[in-house]
Amino acid sequence: MLSHKNGQYPPTFNFDAPPPAKFNKVYLTRLFLLSILALFILASPYRACALTPDSDGRYTIDTSADLIEFNERINGIKGDPIPLSADALLTADIDLSDANGKPMDWMPISGDYDNPYTGTFDGAGHSVKGYEIRKPVGAGTAALYGLRG
Structure with a gap:
């Protein structure tokens, strides 16, 4: 038979009594x-x-965070690099604007003449909105992704 050290089973607790001070300090x-x-x-x-x-071998992009990560990694900005030949599939409409509706400053996915994006970016009927491309005047055209190879 199970018993508690005071001989009662099940043990009784007095919830009105304050816990020991040492317990309070350690616990807190x-x-x-x-x-x-x-x-x-x-x-x-x-x-x-x-x-x-x-x-x-295809990257599935479900959220704005996924698209930003894909962009940063394929452009070599942050994280483990993604090859320029990587394929991507968009599975939802993406809005890159912030909570106040301000569009995000967007750097195109691989806009370099020497290193064009050669993968397939399948939008699957979805859209990407809420971004602005900031570029110098006369720098050519740009979009969600730059040059395609």
Whole structure:
């Protein structure tokens, strides 16, 4: 038969009695430290490279964050590089504007003459909106992606 050290089973608890002071300090300290750690993780500007190719080698773009990551990685700005020959599939309409409706400044996907984008970007009937391309006057034309090879 199971018993508690005071001989009662199940043990009884007095919820009206305050917990020991030592328990409060240890518990609150740990809770505070875990809360701070969680805030650092949530507030971190770094996002792990979540965009990976599927079994066909194609990158599936579901969100604006996916499209931004694809652009940054294919242009060699951040994260593990994606080859210029990478294929991508858009699975939803994407809005790149911020919460106030301001369009995002967009750098075209590989707009370099020496390194054109040679992959297939399949929009699958979806649209991308909420971006503006900032370029110097006379720099040529640009769009969601720059030069195609």
